[in-house]
Structure formats: C-alpha cells, structure tokens
Amino acid sequence: MKDAAPRLVRLGRALRAEGVNVVLRDELDAAAALGLVDAGDRDEVYRALRVSLKITPPGLAAFDRLYPDFWSGTQEQPARPRNPRVIEAPRVAPRPALRWDPDTRTLHGGRAPGGEGDEPGASPAALLRRRELTDALPADVAAMERVLARLARRLATRRSRRLVPARRGQPDLRRSLRRALRSEGELLDLARRGRARREPRLVFVCDTSGSMEPHARFLLAFLLAVRRAVRRVEVFAFNTDLVHLTRTLAPAGLRAALARLARAVPDWSGGTRIGASLATFVERHAPAQVDSRTVVVIVSDGLDAGEPLVLANAARALRRRARRLIWLNPLLADARYRPEARGMQAALPFVDQFAAAHDVASLERLLPLLVA
Amino acid sequence: MRPEVAELVAALDGAGYVADAAIATALFLAGRLEKPLLVEGDAGVGKTELAKVLAQLLDTELIRLQCYEGLDVQTALYEWDYPRQLLRVRLSEGRGEDPRAVEAALFTRDYLLERPLLRALTRPRPPVLLIDEIDRADDAFEAFLLELLSDFQVSIPELGTLRAEQRPHVILTSNRTRELGDALRRRCLYLYIEHPSLEKEVHIIRRRVPEAEERLAREVGVFLSALRGRDLVKPPGVAETLDWTRALVSLRRDTLDAEVVRQTLGCLLKARADLEAVDGAAVDDLVAQAHGDGR
Numbered sequence: 001m002k003d004a005a006p007r008l009v010r011l012g013r014a015l016r017a018e019g020v021n022v023v024l025r026d027e028l029d030a031a032a033a034l035g036l037v038d039a040g041d042r043d044e045v046y047r048a049l050r051v052s053l054k055i056t057p058p059g060l061a062a063f064d065r066l067y068p069d070f071w072s073g074t075q076e077q078p079a080r081p082r083n084p085r086v087i088e089a090p091r092v093a094p095r096p097a098l099r100w101d102p103d104t105r106t107l108h109g110g111r112a113p114g115g116e117g118d119e120p121g122a123s124p125a126a127l128l129r130r131r132e133l134t135d136a137l138p139a140d141v142a143a144m145e146r147v148l149a150r151l152a153r154r155l156a157t158r159r160s161r162r163l164v165p166a167r168r169g170q171p172d173l174r175r176s177l178r179r180a181l182r183s184e185g186e187l188l189d190l191a192r193r194g195r196a197r198r199e200p201r202l203v204f205v206c207d208t209s210g211s212m213e214p215h216a217r218f219l220l221a222f223l224l225a226v227r228r229a230v231r232r233v234e235v236f237a238f239n240t241d242l243v244h245l246t247r248t249l250a251p252a253g254l255r256a257a258l259a260r261l262a263r264a265v266p267d268w269s270g271g272t273r274i275g276a277s278l279a280t281f282v283e284r285h286a287p288a289q290v291d292s293r294t295v296v297v298i299v300s301d302g303l304d305a306g307e308p309l310v311l312a313n314a315a316r317a318l319r320r321r322a323r324r325l326i327w328l329n330p331l332l333a334d335a336r337y338r339p340e341a342r343g344m345q346a347a348l349p350f351v352d353q354f355a356a357a358h359d360v361a362s363l364e365r366l367l368p369l370l371v372a
Numbered sequence: 373m374r375p376e377v378a379e380l381v382a383a384l385d386g387a388g389y390v391a392d393a394a395i396a397t398a399l400f401l402a403g404r405l406e407k408p409l410l411v412e413g414d415a416g417v418g419k420t421e422l423a424k425v426l427a428q429l430l431d432t433e434l435i436r437l438q439c440y441e442g443l444d445v446q447t448a449l450y451e452w453d454y455p456r457q458l459l460r461v462r463l464s465e466g467r468g469e470d471p472r473a474v475e476a477a478l479f480t481r482d483y484l485l486e487r488p489l490l491r492a493l494t495r496p497r498p499p500v501l502l503i504d505e506i507d508r509a510d511d512a513f514e515a516f517l518l519e520l521l522s523d524f525q526v527s528i529p530e531l532g533t534l535r536a537e538q539r540p541h542v543i544l545t546s547n548r549t550r551e552l553g554d555a556l557r558r559r560c561l562y563l564y565i566e567h568p569s570l571e572k573e574v575h576i577i578r579r580r581v582p583e584a585e586e587r588l589a590r591e592v593g594v595f596l597s598a599l600r601g602r603d604l605v606k607p608p609g610v611a612e613t614l615d616w617t618r619a620l621v622s623l624r625r626d627t628l629d630a631e632v633v634r635q636t637l638g639c640l641l642k643a644r645a646d647l648e649a650v651d652g653a654a655v656d657d658l659v660a661q662a663h664g665d666g667r
Contacts, residue, residue, distance in 0.1 A: 021554065023558065025558050026558065029405070029407070029561065032405055033401050033405065033561075036374075036400070036401060036404050036405070037374055037377070037397065037400075037401070038373055038374045038377075041373050041374075043373075043393065044373050044374065044377065044393070044397060047393060047394050047397040047398070048397055048401060050394070050562075050564075051394075051397060051398045051401055051402075051561045051562055051563055052401065052405075052561055052562075054410075054557050054558065054560070054561070054562035055562070055564075056412070056557075056562070056564065057564055060564075162442045162444060162510065162512070163442075163444065173452075173454040174446070174451070174452060174454070177452070177454055177457055177458065180458075180461070287550075287551035288551055291549075291550040292441075292549065292550065313603070316605065316645075320605070321549070321550075
C-alpha cells in the first residue's frame with residue numbers, strides 16, 4: 001500500500017479527536033500491519049487496523065464511523081492530502097435544571113423561579129452560597145481531620161498478598177541464604193518476609209443537588225479531610241452533570257481549595273440525575289478509577305429524577321467492579337426516614353453498606369466500612 | 373484476503389477451534405510482527421483456548437502462567453533451589469573450600485529453578501507463552517511484565533542477563549475486570565473476541581458436540597443469541613453453550629421445549645439475578661424464538 005502513511009496519520013488524528021487514545025507507536029504498528037495484509041480487501045484492512053491500533057470496545061464505534069473515510073482514501077489516492085477532518089464531540093443539549101423544594105419535598109422542573117439568571121454561577125444567590133462555603137468550613141474541617149487521622153492509620157494497615165522483606169513473618173530463604181554465605185554457610189539469623197501493606201483506594205461520588213444542600217458543607221469538610229489523610233482518593237460531584245473534582249481538592253491551602261471548588265461544582269442547587277450521572281461515571285471513569293481494591297462511596301439522598309432502571313444498572317456495574325459499594329445518605333439520620341424514593345429502592349440491592357452521614361459520629365462509624 | 377490468513381482459518385478449524393477472519397488476522401499479524409497478542413473478551417469466548425490451539429498448530433510447547441493477586445517474581449520468573457544450595461554449602465565446609473568459590477558455584481544455572489516466564493525464554497524452540505488473566509495480577513507485576521515483553525530478556529543479579537534466542541509467541545488474556553495500563557496494551561497487538569455470531573456458534577456446536585443433531589444445534593444457537601440480547605449480569609459464553617448442548621444430548625433431546633430448558637437453565641446462567649430475570653414467561657418466549665428461527 002503506497003501512500004498509507006498520510007491516511008493513517010489522518011485516521012489517528014480523527015480518532016484522537018473522538019477521544020480514542022491512539023499514539024504514534026500504534027500508527028507505526030498499523031503501518032507495519034498494512035504492509036502484511038491484502039491491501040485490496042476492505043475487510044482485511046479493517047481487521048488489521050483494529051488489531052494494530054488496539055481499538056478497545058469503547059473506541060469501536062468511533063473507529064467504525066471513521067473507517068469508510070480511511071478506505072475511500074485508499075481508492076482515490078488524492079494528489080495532495082486533504083485537510084484532516086476534525087470531528088467534534090457530540091454536543092449535549094443543556095437540560096432544564098430541576099429543583100428540589102425542601103419544604104414541600106417535591107421536584108420542580110425548569111428554571112428556578114425569580115432572581116437566578118441563565119448561568120447558575122453568575123447569580124447573586126449562587127455567589128452568596130459560595131461565600132458561606134468558604135467562611136464556615138475550617139472548624140468542621142478540624143474536627144474531621146481528627147477523625148480522619150485515625151482513619152489514615154487504619155487504612156494503612158490493610159495487607160496485600162504480595163510478600164516483602166519484613167521483621168516478622170515467614171522465613172525468606174533467598175535472603176537468608178545470602179546472609180548465611182557471609183558467615184560461611186552458617187544460618188545465624190533468618191530473614192523473613194510478610195505481606196505488604198496495601199494502599200487503599202477510595203472513590204467518592206457526591207450528589208451536589210439542591211436537596212443535598214443542607215449537608216453539603218459538612219460533607220465537603222469530610223472530603224477535604226479524607227483527601228488529606230489518604231493518598232489515593234478520587235472525588236466526583238454531580239447534580240445534572242458529572243465533574244471530576246480531585247484536582248480541585250488538592251490538599252494545599254484549604255481556603256484556596258474551597259474557592260476553586262465553588263467555581264468547579266456546576267450548581268449547588270438544581271435537580272438530580274443520579275442514575276444518568278452514575279452511568280456516566282461507570283462508562284467514562286470507572287475503568288480507570290475503580291478496581292477490585294477500590295471502595296466506592298456514593299453520597300446522595302437518592303432522590304433521583306430519572307429512570308430507576310438506569311440507576312440500578314449503574315449500581316450493579318459498580319458493585320461488580322469495586323471492592324465494596326457504600327451509599328451514604330444524610331436522610332438516614334432521621335429515624336422516620338424510609339428509603340422509599342424510587343431511585344434509592346432501585347439501587348439498594350447492589351449496595352454493600354447503607355449508612356448515614358450527617359455528623360462526625362456517623363462518619364466515625366463509617367471508618368470500619370472503608371477499611372474492611 | 374491473504375492466503376496465509378485463509379489457511380490459518382482452515383488450520384484452526386482443523387484443530388477444533390472455529391475462528392473467524394478477525395481472530396486469524398490477529399494471529400497472523402502477531403506472528404509476523406513478532407508482537408505479543410493481548411486478547412480480551414467476556415469469560416467463555418475462547419481466549420485461553422486460542423493459545424492452546426496455537427501451540428498445537430505450531431507443534432510447540434505451551435507454557436502457561438496463571439495470574440493472580442500477589443503473583444511475584446519468585447513464582448513467575450525464577451527461584452533459587454535453596455535446599456540444594458544449603459546442602460552444597462554444608463558439603464563444601466567439610467572440605468574446607470574457598471567460600472568465594474562456593475558462592476560462585478551456588479549461583480549458576482544448576483541451582484536455578486525456572487518458572488514459566490524464564491522457561492519461555494530459554495527453550496531452544498520458541499514456545500507459546502500464555503499469560504492468562506493478566507487483569508488479576510497487580511499493577512506492579514504488570515509493570516514488570518512490560519519490561520520483559522519489550523526486550524525478551526531478564527536480569528538475574530547473580531547470573532547476569534538472559535536473553536531469548538528466539539522470541540516466544542506470547543498471548544495475554546484479560547477479562548477486563550480492570551483496565552490494563554496503556555503502556556502494556558501498546559506493546560501488544562489487540563484482539564477483542566465477541567460472543568460468536570449465530571452461524572459461528574452453530575458451527576462450533578457441530579464441531580465440538582457432534583452427537584447433537586443439526587436441528588438442535590440451530591435451536592441452541594438461536595436461543596443463546598436471543599438470551600445474550602437480554603440484560604444479563606453474566607452472559608453465557610461458548611463454554612456454557614457446549615455444556616448445555618451436551619446436557620441436552622444426554623437427556624436425549626433433539627429439540628428444545630420449555631420444560632427441559634427450565635430444568636437445565638443452570639448450565640447457562642450462573643448468577644442468581646439472571647436466573648430470576650429469566651423466568652417462566654421469558655423461557656417460553658426464548659423457546660418460541662428458537663423454534664421460529666430454528667427450522
């Protein structure tokens with residue numbers, strides 16, 4: 001195949017524009033593969049490219065869309081390379097925000113009545129909320145950090161199955177023998193090995209919708225403290241959209257972190273699309289963030305405005321992937337509360353632990369669940 | 373299609389492995405480009421089987437490393453034979469040998485226990501190295517493997533560097549229980565095996581369970597593709613299809629009926645949620661589909 005290279009480069013670029021991670025090395029592999037297969041066989045070239053560009057199932061749809069262009073390039077052999085076609089990611093139409101009214105305990109569709117403009121971040125009310133966040137936190141955080149200091153110690157005591165040199169544990173013959181050689185073959189002291197300490201991974205997926213607002217500050221303090229105590233924590237927030245917050249919650253400078261946070265979280269009011277947000281999380285982030293030693297903590301009141309089945313499927317997928325799935329529900333603190341919301345009902349079968357999270361004591365009870 | 377690819381399909385078929393062109397192309401390219409082949413897909417689509425049949429076709433040894441959490445270099449690569457080394461030290465003591473000479477003698481190939489990865493490098497005839505369920509091993513092992521797969525050489529501190537004379541044919545499998553690192557995938561060629569198409573599955577049943585009549589094989593195939601279309605926790609793989617067909621044959625069935633399906637559904641569905649989801653009405657529906665298409 002003579003001029004495959006420019007077309008391969010275009011294909012690679014178009015794939016990257018669609019979010020498929022293809023690098024130069026893959027393109028080189030593809031070029032080598034094209035040299036080996038029947039260049040006139042459309043299906044064989046397709047198969048060779050899939051194998052050599054390492055197209056995984058999530059990227060397959062984009063690849064299938066782009067392949068006809070690659071192939072037609074093969075046939076016409078243009079004199080000069082066309083400009084690469086840039087494919088834009090499909091835009092999602094903005095959804096009308098839903099609002100939770102805590103007094104009537106109902107969801108309102110459409111925009112918030114009165115005062116608030118189009119962009120939630122620009123309204124005076126939103127600015128006020130931000131100020132509250134930044135002003136009222138440090139005391140909570142201090143309390144949290146005392147709890148979390150304990151958590152950090154306990155989290156660090158989990159053991160992996162991997163064996164490393166240790167003071168106690170089973171004899172390590174390899175090292176013992178090396179030592180024995182120093183003393184002419186006399187085994188004076190036995191080297192030992194024990195199970196490695198294993199760093200845990202925590203992923204928090206937090207609901208920041210209107211109905212969660214009364215608890216938001218407190219939970220934020222908790223998250224900030226967790227972030228400082230445990231190294232591998234990822235935090236996501238959602239109400240109508242999902243946002244990756246880990247960078248925002250960087251441990252340096254609490255106040256600055258809070259200010260950044262207020263900017264990053266889409267809207268501290270508005271409705272909830274728990275199911276859809278979790279499904280997005282499962283699809284986009286779970287492969288990289290969640291593995292069999294990750295504890296996933298969902299923080300939400302379960303008042304979902306969407307289809308319960310979507311939520312149930314997402315919860316099931318997470319349950320299969322994670323070490324443990326914990327659902328923290330601030331409403332659970334109220335003795336009269338029953339998890340009757342449809343979303344909550346749908347998700348419960350897949351949740352390992354369903355616990356309250358409204359004060360320091362309830363979070364303390366959470367510790368053993370996080371380390372178990 | 374390259375004649376080599378077509379031949380490979382035929383050869384695989386002759387060895388009892390029903391392969392489509394995608395699988396054969398991937399094997400062909402991996403062999404020609406001398407790259408490891410990473411095979412992903414649901415459980416039971418025939419990933420491990422592919423390595424076995426490749427070894428059979430190449431008439432070479434299959435060396436298998438089953439991965440698990442905590443798998444370490446001593447189990448995967450090499451270990452020294454301590455009891456024999458200690459014995460040697462004891463013997464040399466009586467003779468008053470120079471300790472340095474003893475040490476030199478201790479750390480030679482004689483006292484080296486080869487584990488699968490090292491064995492794959494030192495065979496004179498390149499074997500098929502199957503690194504099975506790599507997603508179960510931890511990141512640290514994956515990083516180690518990366519090094520091995522790029523140079524096909526290992527360093528043993530006491531011995532020096534051992535390099536493969538000829539690269540083994542490497543097949544890695546993963547069930548996608550976790551995403552593998554990008555770097556590892558880049559080192560390999562990549563094959564994703566789907567659940568088989570209806571035609572392919574019927575073909576597999578006929579090949580592997582020759583006692584099953586054509587009609588039953590078809591009905592089973594249609595039933596399974598309809599079943600996999602439902603939202604299941606654990607969709608049945610080809611292994612389950614074959615188990616089930618054998619069960620039906622041993623029950624002397626030549627066609628599906630709702631009753632026998634209900635009794636034997638445990639061969640196919642191995643998650644409680646799935647068994648509950650596929651209830652009586654669903655079975656009737658699936659059987660009707662199988663009959664509708666099966667003739």
